[in-house]
Amino acid sequence: MVLNLTVKVHPVVFFQIINAYERRNLDRTSILGTLLGTIDKNCVEVSNCFVVPHSISPQDGTVSIEMHIADTMYKLNKQVHPAEVIVGWWATGFEVTSIAVPINDYYARQCPKPVHILVDTTCRTGRLSIKGFVQVDIGVPDRSQGAMFSPIPVELLTYPPEAVAVKTLLKTRLTPSGKTEPRAELPQITEACGDMEEALNFVLSYVEDVLSDRIAADNSIGRNLLKLVQVVPKMNTDELDNMLNANVKDLLMSMYLAQLTRVQVQLNEKLLMSSTNLNPNQ
Amino acid sequence: MALRGRRNEFNCPYDYVQMDGLVVMKIIKHCYEERSNIDTPRGGLLGLVIENRLELTNTFPFPFTKAGEEAVDEEYTSAMMMHMKKINQDYLHVGWYQACELGSFVTTEFVLAQQGYQDSIEESVVVIYDPQKTEKGFLTIKAYRLTPQALKLLAENENTITPELVKSLHLSYERLFHEVPVVIKNSPLANALCCTMSEMKPAKATQFLDLGTASVMERHMHSLLEKVDELHQEAYKMNKWQMQVSKQQQEKAKYIHQRNLENATRQAKGEPALPEEDLAKVFRPIAPPSRLPPMLASGQIEMSCQQVNSFCSQALAKLFISESLQDSKTDA
Numbered sequence: 001m002v003l004n005l006t007v008k009v010h011p012v013v014f015f016q017i018i019n020a021y022e023r024r025n026l027d028r029t030s031i032l033g034t035l036l037g038t039i040d041k042n043c044v045e046v047s048n049c050f051v052v053p054h055s056i057s058p059q060d061g062t063v064s065i066e067m068h069i070a071d072t073m074y075k076l077n078k079q080v081h082p083a084e085v086i087v088g089w090w091a092t093g094f095e096v097t098s099i100a101v102p103i104n105d106y107y108a109r110q111c112p113k114p115v116h117i118l119v120d121t122t123c124r125t126g127r128l129s130i131k132g133f134v135q136v137d138i139g140v141p142d143r144s145q146g147a148m149f150s151p152i153p154v155e156l157l158t159y160p161p162e163a164v165a166v167k168t169l170l171k172t173r174l175t176p177s178g179k180t181e182p183r184a185e186l187p188q189i190t191e192a193c194g195d196m197e198e199a200l201n202f203v204l205s206y207v208e209d210v211l212s213d214r215i216a217a218d219n220s221i222g223r224n225l226l227k228l229v230q231v232v233p234k235m236n237t238d239e240l241d242n243m244l245n246a247n248v249k250d251l252l253m254s255m256y257l258a259q260l261t262r263v264q265v266q267l268n269e270k271l272l273m274s275s276t277n278l279n280p281n282q
Numbered sequence: 283m284a285l286r287g288r289r290n291e292f293n294c295p296y297d298y299v300q301m302d303g304l305v306v307m308k309i310i311k312h313c314y315e316e317r318s319n320i321d322t323p324r325g326g327l328l329g330l331v332i333e334n335r336l337e338l339t340n341t342f343p344f345p346f347t348k349a350g351e352e353a354v355d356e357e358y359t360s361a362m363m364m365h366m367k368k369i370n371q372d373y374l375h376v377g378w379y380q381a382c383e384l385g386s387f388v389t390t391e392f393v394l395a396q397q398g399y400q401d402s403i404e405e406s407v408v409v410i411y412d413p414q415k416t417e418k419g420f421l422t423i424k425a426y427r428l429t430p431q432a433l434k435l436l437a438e439n440e441n442t443i444t445p446e447l448v449k450s451l452h453l454s455y456e457r458l459f460h461e462v463p464v465v466i467k468n469s470p471l472a473n474a475l476c477c478t479m480s481e482m483k484p485a486k487a488t489q490f491l492d493l494g495t496a497s498v499m500e501r502h503m504h505s506l507l508e509k510v511d512e513l514h515q516e517a518y519k520m521n522k523w524q525m526q527v528s529k530q531q532q533e534k535a536k537y538i539h540q541r542n543l544e545n546a547t548r549q550a551k552g553e554p555a556l557p558e559e560d561l562a563k564v565f566r567p568i569a570p571p572s573r574l575p576p577m578l579a580s581g582q583i584e585m586s587c588q589q590v591n592s593f594c595s596q597a598l599a600k601l602f603i604s605e606s607l608q609d610s611k612t613d614a
Binding site for chain 2: 010011012014015016018019020021022023024025047048050051053069072073076079080081121123127128129130154155156159160161162164165166167168169170172173177178179180181182183184185186188189190193196235237240244247248250251252254255257258259261262265268269272273
């Protein structure tokens with residue numbers, strides 16, 4: 001019934017979860033919170049989340065959630081993003097634990113079919129795994145019944161500007177300090193040029209290997225390569241030269257004009273400021 | 283902590299702004315979702331000054347305001363900050379962010395808002411995010427502060443910003459703002475998340491190798507033209523004022539001269555001199571036009587020109603790449 005459900009999550013949600021985990025109370029080992037987003041048939045898009053403090057009683061293991069905080073936060077969020085509704089909840093930890101059932105019951109009262117996202121901040125498997133679940137009822141009718149958390153696929157969904165930002169943010173894992181700077185435009189082009197060269201060399205070496213029978217040919221790769229070749233617009237050298245020259249001229253012209261404007265503005269300012277008699281009244 | 287308390291020439295308590303990856307993502311999400319609104323999306327920045335840097339660790343969006351309402355809902359802001367405090371986030375308001383296309387943010391409204399912030403919270407910073415350039419593939423996030431001279435200028439009544447005042451402060455449009463370098467930092471755990479995300483194959487962002495530059499260029503030029511027009515009008519106002527004043531000056535000289543002549547004749551006849559008149563009442567000094575709009579227009583033009591330059595240089599680079607690609611194709 002719900003098995004064809006997919007969760008699409010924006011990267012900002014994961015960043016918020018990680019941040020909330022890093023800022024948890026010292027005595028907590030795991031935290032949880034609400035997922036906000038939109039539901040479209042079999043696809044749940046999660047675009048926002050917030051943390052909800054909870055506590056587990058040491059005597060009988062019952063969970064209490066600070067619901068009034070969840071309510072205020074939901075209302076505050078509603079003012080900015082009116083389209084976002086509660087779609088489920090998230091938690092950090094290695095696996096789904098027994099406390100998940102009462103929490104899921106609470107969220108089931110807020111939305112029809114809450115999805116659950118589990119982020120493994122302990123990195124026990126050596127990586128930070130992200131899993132999605134929905135609760136499915138199991139058991140015999142009128143007899144013993146139980147609940148099972150059935151895994152569902154989680155996909156990453158990005159807005160176009162988000163994709164650009166993620167690309168920049170991914171760079172921080174390669175620097176020892178974990179820092180990166182937003183680059184100017186020209187260095188980015190240089191970088192992309194290098195990337196493109198690398199990719200071309202990779203494809204070329206693959207094609208060479210296939211041609212010399214070192215690797216077995218893969219039909220799907222071949223078809224993709226053909227598609228790629230067909231995408232390249234047919235243009236003879238003259239046409240391309242004309243196009244390039246026209247563009248280069250346009251750009252140089254705009255640069256010249258911009259520079260001219262700058263000089264004019266500077267001149268205007270300098271003349272005004274250096275004129276000794278600004279106000280003839282005095 | 284030798285660095286603490288050290289101030290640079292801009293009286294800025296820190297050297298650079300360090301943003302968490304979370305802050306960047308939250309700003310982008312908010313601005314992208316609000317892109318269809320006419321109102322510019324804005325939000326608050328939360329963080330702390332540590333040693334020589336300002337750490338921005340969280341943000342919250344301001345709700346969309348209808349025309350005529352108070353721009354920032356105090357109740358909302360304080361509720362949000364209380365909540366942030368409860369969940370162990372930094373809860374010090376250290377500035378605000380705004381989405382702005384093609385760097386056209388230098389407006390009276392903007393500088394006054396930032397002045398308000400820097401007046402009440404000294405370390406306030408404003409972060410400008412450019413959604414259009416980011417969508418084209420270049421993440422553009424910049425942090426600015428008003429210089430002390432600009433603050434002094436803005437503390438005056440808007441109508442009394444005379445050219446002399448500007449001159450006495452040694453302020454030029456280039457020195458209204460100073461840009462604070464921005465560094466993005468991710469915690470180790472966030473880096474682990476980045477590794478996982480790169481495995482989840484997010485959409486590749488390669489739009490920036492797009493060769494179609496004409497439309498963006500056109501928009502750049504358009505906004506530049508608009509501002510040049512504005513500056514021209516301001517310059518016209520200034521000229522008109524100067525002409526008016528010099529005309530009045532001539533009239534005044536003529537008037538004094540006539541009075542002197544008349545007094546001389548009266549004296550010769552033995553009559554008493556004309557009663558003293560207040561010259562300032564006869565010739566009311568004409569108020570000079572406010573210097574603020576032309577300064578801001580100049581600042582905006584400077585900003586736009588820089589943007590055009592950087593845009594052109596990258597577009598040229600792209601064209602040369604495609605040219606050499608074509609060359610190697612014909613060689614092969």
